[in-house]
Amino acid sequence: MSGAGLLQRPAALTTGRPKQNDMVRHLHRLASDPNSVLERQLSIAVVFALSLSVLALPFSRGASSAGVLVAAVLMAASTAAAFVLHRPAYHWRTAAIVPLVDILAVGFLRAATGGPSSVFGIMLVLPVISLGVEPGRLPLLFGGIVTVGAMMLPLAFNSAAFAGGQWIRVFFTPIMLGLTCVFVSVLTRRLRSRVRAVEQLRGDQEILLAAAQDHADASASASALLRESANQLSSIIDGVTEQAIIATDPAGRIEMFNSGAQKMLRVAAHDVIGRSIIDLDWAREPAQSGDQPRTPSTAGRFAALVAGVRPGRPQLGDHTYQANGRPPMQIQVAITARRDAAGDIDGFLFVGTDVTVDREAAKMKDEFVNLISHELRTPLSSILGYLELIADDDDNPLSDEQLKYLATVDRNANRLLRLVSDLLFTAQVESGRFHLQKESVDLQALVVAALETATPGATARNVALRMSVPPEAVDVWGDPGRLGQAVDNLISNAVKFTPAGGRVVVTLGTTDEPEPRALIGVTDTGMGIPPDEVDRLFSRFFRASTATANAVPGVGLGLTITKAIASAHGGEIRVASTVGEGTIFVLDLPRMAKAPIPVPAS
The missing domain is CATH 3.30.565.10 (Histidine kinase-like ATPase, C-terminal domain)
Incomplete structure (x- = not known):
């Protein structure tokens, strides 16, 4: 997958689910945001107001006005508190006061409208559920105590409210409401954990997207720099017109053939790219003395050609090349191994230089030095011989001044003879005719x-x-x-x-x-x-x-x-x-x- 596709895919997923994301945010706000207490309270207050409107109907008689008034005051107080406590300035745990007051308000309404037989008792479920939404276990404890108290309120209006087995409701109803509250609390806690997980994943996704974008930008910059470097290197290599530069893979197949190689070897690059370098005549015939056994296979000949390459040290050798009827030319080839980042051989680099003129000049110089040295050595030997005869002639003795002059001539003649001997010796070394008596x-x-x-x-x-x-x-x-x-x-x-x-x-x-x-x-x-x-x-x-x-x-x-x-x-x-x-x-x-x-x- 390309870097662009990797970056675009999460955006597509995000834009494809706007409704689901809105729902998740809404649930998260209800589940964990303390500011959502106002929304829950408004819902309970609306139901409570509807209940009060039912009491105003003609068929609804017998309710205690004082109890209903207390219930209404408590509901109004909890609603006002919800307006105040939903602000971020207040600690989120203070929001649990609102549903606790709502339980008391519903309890007074229940007690004022018939006690255990009141139809408004079912409304206790709403503040209990709102209390279960609050985080932590402390609101559940207070909720249980307040609910039991709310169930006991009918005794304040009628001492015989729990006659005929109505006490069972005092214990059974709080237990059911408590279980409901615990169930809501567990569900809310799970919802909170899932919402946090979603937020964490969303944060990780944003981090990954940012990192992917950074990597994509860095990769694009590196690719551009690499292309620029490759183009610059290629232009530099092609600008070398007096030397042949040839790059091969580890098996000897030609991968790069610069303009200098085309000029020197008179071969077009498209004719040799992909072929073995052994197919070039100079790679087959090294200019060495003696008969060299030929390896029949191309791979074997290439292995023999690069056998002397060492890490960090090129292999130098002279090769003879003759192109399309032109006179033979001497090419000095330096072979270097190219290595990858792991240090393994990635190929070979052949750099050839036309040394025909240099080799011919060196050969002529050696021949000249050898000739002159021999020509000088012969008369010098004669001069030294005659100087010795003159110095040892007892029939015609020399004066002291003459002997002094003769010694000067002898000293310089011997110096010249040593110089000639050195020239001959260096010529022997260059020609390979240097022998030792060990x-x-x-x-x-x-x-x-x-x-x-x-x-x-x-x-x-x-x-x-x-x-x-x-x-x-x-x-x-x-x-x-x-x-x-x-x-x-x-x-x-x-x-x-x-x-x-x-x-x-x-x-x-x-x-x-x-x-x-x-x-x-x-x-x-x-x-x-x-x-x-x-x-x-x-x-x-x-x-x-x-x-x-x-x-x-x-x-x-x-x-x-x-x-x-x-x-x-x-x-x-x-x-x-x-x-x-x-x-x-x-x-x-x-x-x-x-x-x-x-x-x-x-």
Whole structure:
């Protein structure tokens, strides 16, 4: 049922029963409203007046004028009291005085017109019923006492009024009237409870109607806001024309295909909505090396495509796509899981970026660096060789000044050779041709050797070197040359970035949680690195702004090489820095991840 229908239905029910509601209000007023005593009294007064008019007829003789006069005065007094007591200013219990006085008035009329044989005795029923309507049990008690007194009034006019067995009426009539009063009181009490229940239900209905109206208004506002948000999001997504954004359900069926996807993949949205994303060529052929086994079913291929998606972390991968005779293009696709409010997967979001130009530029750069590095390495090797021959020529010894010049040339040639070697190494890492010669490596000896290597440079810059290593050996399984190169890079960087008078501390530690690890920390008191540049420290040729501002020498390859070495050993490198206070690098390596020892053949 709609919200409008829910709100309209009670109104229809209310307007369809006006007479019933009027009757309920009238009964409620008679049953519980103390102001209704006037209405009841007027009815009794009219009947009493009719009775008096009967006495004025010729055939009605023998009545006591004094008794009738007292009865009339009492009835007039009770009627006047009803006019006064029906006002809200008086307590509702005071209204019970009116029917009590009416009982006495009818009693005097009965006594004045024949006593027990008077036809007007039946009129006692009217004030008794009016008394039974009054709330509470106290009016019933007083009513019984007053009724017995009213039944005894004939003795005041005739001492022989109860001769011949008339005493039975004195007791029997009050009992019957009392039962009538109790019956009316019970019925009235039930009526009051039902009226209160109806009022409670009516109040609850009004509350529910108000709440339903509020909910309907809130729902309408939320729906309008949701539609506005959806339209805004749709316009934003369609406004992205340089990236393909594709949304699928959990099974891989396409639900949204933005204008950027249509432009990039040359496919209209209406042709792919509802189809599996596997039907797109780039989703079938990931650009990976080696032969990949193909899953025969579409569901299986889609499951393999999104197998690497993790909560909060997109899966990145390059894919090849060729559309309608166009040259192949490289698309980098980020796959993210969409989740509902309960945390369950509601679908997947694919964001594709054309990286063809970037990949071709990177490939050309790698090829250029590789070519130039090889071309430079060969003449540099020759230069260093001839420098060694000249320095060691005993037949033609050089002067001290010549040896000084030769040492300068040799130092710069070796520096250039190290730069060329770093370029070659980074090219090998990018191309996947990075190989290690692993063996057991004592990190304690490796750290000591690296510190000894860095000592001359630190002394020349007036930088203090400190070391803290455990007494026991810390062994890892790895390439000692590459690990030494990584530690040398970290220490040399720390020395270069620390001003004179500063300090560099190298620590070696271990941890067993969650698995055995070796930790090499290098802490300096240098110039620090801005927080927004920390994530780019390990990119090729990147140099921090503090390095360029303070003219620190370097080309931005050391940390790239160090991270590659750590990753190749199953480790990682972490960094924390504060500008103006210093930096700490931590090289985290697995301890003794040895290869299995081969068993000799029999």
